[in-house]
Structure formats: structure tokens, C-alpha cells
Amino acid sequence: MVFRVSLERVVKRIRELEDPLVVCHIDADGLSSGGIVKKTLDTLDMKPEVMPIRQLDQTTYDDIPWDRNLIFVDLGSGKPEWTRSHVVIDHHQPIQKPPYHFNAHDLGINGSREISASGLSYIISKELIGHSELAGPAVVGAMGDRVKVPLKGYSKVPLETKWVKTVKGLRYYGRETRPISLMLQYASDPFIPGISSERSQCYKFLQDLKIEHSKTYHSLSKDERTKLNDALIKFAAKRGVPVHKMMGEYYILPAMPKGSEMRDANEFSTLLNACGRHDRPEIGIGLVTGENVYEEAKKLLRIHRRLLSRGMDELRVKGTEERKTYHLFISDTIKPTLVGIVAGIALSSRVVDHRKPIIALSKDKEGWKVSGRGTLELLDKGINIGLAMREASKGIGEGGGHDVAAGAFVPDDHIKVFLNRLDLIFRRQTS
Ligand code: C5P
Numbered sequence: 001m002v003f004r005v006s007l008e009r010v011v012k013r014i015r016e017l018e019d020p021l022v023v024c025h026i027d028a029d030g031l032s033s034g035g036i037v038k039k040t041l042d043t044l045d046m047k048p049e050v051m052p053i054r055q056l057d058q059t060t061y062d063d064i065p066w067d068r069n070l071i072f073v074d075l076g077s078g079k080p081e082w083t084r085s086h087v088v089i090d091h092h093q094p095i096q097k098p099p100y101h102f103n104a105h106d107l108g109i110n111g112s113r114e115i116s117a118s119g120l121s122y123i124i125s126k127e128l129i130g131h132s133e134l135a136g137p138a139v140v141g142a143m144g145d146r147v148k149v150p151l152k153g154y155s156k157v158p159l160e161t162k163w164v165k166t167v168k169g170l171r172y173y174g175r176e177t178r179p180i181s182l183m184l185q186y187a188s189d190p191f192i193p194g195i196s197s198e199r200s201q202c203y204k205f206l207q208d209l210k211i212e213h214s215k216t217y218h219s220l221s222k223d224e225r226t227k228l229n230d231a232l233i234k235f236a237a238k239r240g241v242p243v244h245k246m247m248g249e250y251y252i253l254p255a256m257p258k259g260s261e262m263r264d265a266n267e268f269s270t271l272l273n274a275c276g277r278h279d280r281p282e283i284g285i286g287l288v289t290g291e292n293v294y295e296e297a298k299k300l301l302r303i304h305r306r307l308l309s310r311g312m313d314e315l316r317v318k319g320t321e322e323r324k325t326y327h328l329f330i331s332d333t334i335k336p337t338l339v340g341i342v343a344g345i346a347l348s349s350r351v352v353d354h355r356k357p358i359i360a361l362s363k364d365k366e367g368w369k370v371s372g373r374g375t376l377e378l379l380d381k382g383i384n385i386g387l388a389m390r391e392a393s394k395g396i397g398e399g400g401g402h403d404v405a406a407g408a409f410v411p412d413d414h415i416k417v418f419l420n421r422l423d424l425i426f427r428r429q430t431s
Helices: 002-016 028-043 117-129 135-144 153-160 180-185 199-208 222-238 265-277 281-289 294-318 339-348 376-380 385-392 412-430
Strands: 021-025 049-053 070-073 087-090 101-103 165-170 247-252 327-330 358-364 367-373 398-401 405-411
Touching: 002 087, 002 101, 002 117, 021 028, 028 049, 028 070, 028 117, 028 135, 028 265, 028 281, 049 281, 087 117, 117 135, 117 153, 135 153, 135 265, 165 222, 180 199, 199 222, 247 265, 265 281, 265 294, 281 294, 294 339, 327 339, 339 358, 339 367, 339 405, 358 412, 367 385, 367 412, 385 398, 385 405, 385 412, 405 412
Parallel strands: 021 049, 021 070, 070 087, 087 101, 327 358
Antiparallel strands: 165 247, 358 367, 367 405, 398 405
16 A cells, blocks of 8 residues: 555656656666666656766766756665655665655565565556666666565566566576576575686586587477586585575566677676766666667676776785774775776685685775675575665764675764764674
């Protein structure tokens, strides 16, 4: 009931807006959501504009034309005093409940793990224009923000359409575009000792199964795929890997070209991230709204991979500082928009010990961009990085985010206090 009332109020408000400006976040969920809302309003001939931003905080405040009709997506709930009269479609923890905020938490949905802003945007889009191909990006945003799979509840609305196909198989990254040898080498969550990060072992494993290593997972025949799944599970089970986490549901966008990142929802989310994090968010929006920008996006993806790999090199050489409850990585070269991704890779590939969260720092204007990453196992132990970031930055910076992935901005003078507070908070969370 609350859901219906809230949805109708927000939808009615959106219909009334003249000359709307969609302000969205630059990550995969933000660009998916921004694209969904843009295309929906285009369909209604409302001629929206889109403004992707890195974060809604003091550093971006002056760039926003506050006197216009704004629709914030994937951000805004943390700043009710600024966004009170505007439309906000968000899944981050809200502080208040202004009239046109469509926030997962207010609707009784856990916004961290059960729905993304793209899922909420699609529900609004469906209300305005009915089911559409935007169901694809709705799921892409969910994958980008690590919504729990199999999707449940309102996150399943896009799955009712022909634009998303639900498949069962290996949950590792790169099923559509990576040679299987590489997909196995980078298999990280869960980690398979003897396969993950072991290039030659991966080749041998595939050779023994008589599977061509250069094929992609999706280009294998049904028999080959079953043979590979079974052998890998057997191999992993012997080494104590929680094999139930290796297989599961994932999502394909059948209308997208075969062999392109846009066909697998997980890979599509990386493509969007590459656009947003390398200062071309409009290309990401174009991918979502169906413009001819794929080649442009691919170029950004190549740059993205190169920079992540350099970031990982820096982390390997420099190492981390061991704090009581977390690993601290202070980067000299990684861009503030990438440091969180590098931290996540370091943890999932076990370059750093996965039993502690990682906090990574990158120098930003007059302060530090902080990114924290955890694992599902750490959540089970009580760790909540989003709450920790918010609490540690109280009065000295700005922080927040999700339980497994969160960030903050902390001015130079306060960083020491912030890092000490984090130690105390993590200790309390796990005690
Ligand atoms: O920037 P980073 O990738 O580390 O952010 C991880 C998550 O934390 C993102 O979902 C981001 O929106 C959120 N975040 C936040 N408040 C901040 C910084 C990050 O909600 N001040």
C-alpha cells in the first residue's frame, strides 16, 4: 500500500515536470538509472536533459541548477535538506522522507542488497510507458551494485519481459567475451585454489577436458558447458570451496549482439563503469538509451582495464599498511574514481588477505577520497562498511554507501582521526 501510494505520487509529479533535468550518479547503477529515466521521458516527449555527477556533496553543489525541475537518481536521499522539493529515486539509506522521494528503504525494501536505483527507475518507467527494452539496463544496474542474486521481489519486475533471460551456470565474470582460460584464471568469488590466478593450471584443466581454451563460456555447446561446470565443481569441492556459490542464476540481454559486453548483464555493468569513471558518462547513458556508441565505450573499457591493472601493480609493489581491523592502502597514482574498484579486486583476488576489509585512499582536492570494500563473509561477521564510513566521517567529512562497498571524502586535517575511528567501529561491529 505504501509502495503504491508513493509510486503514484512520484509518477504524477514526474508527469507535471517541465524541462526536467535528470541528475544521476556516474557508476553503472547511476548510468543505468539515468538512461532509463531519460529514455522514458524521451518516449513521453518531455525532452529531458541528463547531468551525471560523481557524488552529491559540497564539491558538486554549485554545479547543480537548483531552480530547475530536478530528478535525482541513485543519489539524493542522503541530502534531504537540498533535495526536499525535487524528485529522488534512490536506494541509499535515507535520512528523511520528503514528498517526492521514491526510496527503497521507505518502501520496506533493503536498498543495499535487494534493489538498485535502476530497479526502482524501471518500476517508475513501467508505470509511465509500460514494459520496455529498458528492462535490460534495470538488471545491469542491479549487477553493478551487487544486488543479491537470484533477484527477488521488486527487482524481478524486469525479468517478466522478453528483454531479460534468466540463465543458470557459472557465476564468474566474462562469460560472453572472455576466453574460458581467462575467465577461470580471474575466477575470484569464490576463489578456487589451483585455478584462480593460476594461468597454466587453467590451460591444463581445459586441455584435460578437451575444451578449446579460446572459446567463451557462452559459445560452448550445452554438453561442453555441463562437462566444464561438473568438473570445476568437483575440483573445487575437493579443495573446500563453497561450491554452491560458484553456480547460480545470471542474466542475459538477448536483444544485444552476441559476443558483446552488452549481452551479459554483469559485463554490461563494467562497460558502463568504464564510461563513467573515465569522464565520459554520456557514452554510458547512450549505451542505455540505445545510441550507436558501442565502439566508443569499448575504447574506454580498454583504458579502464589498463588503469586498473596499473593500480593493482602499485598495490602489489607498495603493499598495504596493516591496521588492527583493516588493510590500509594509500595510493599515489590511482584516480579517486578507480581506487574503490582496485580495492575490490585486491580483496576478491586475495592479493590482500580476505579476512579483513580494505580501506583505500586516493588524494582528491584538499582531502582524501576513501573507498572501503568487504566480502560477504565479512558481512556475516557483522562488518557494515557503509555504516562505518558514515559514522567515522561524522562532523569531519562525508561518507556512506552500502554494507560491502562504501566511500567517503575526508579533508586532509581529519584523515588521521577518521582512520582511527574506523578501527574502533569495525572492532565494535565484530565484537
Ligand atoms: O566511491 P566508491 O566506489 O568507493 O563508493 C562505493 C559506494 O559508496 C557507492 O555506491 C557510492 O555511491 C557510495 N558512497 C556514498 N557516499 C559517499 C561515498 C560513496 O554513499 N560519500
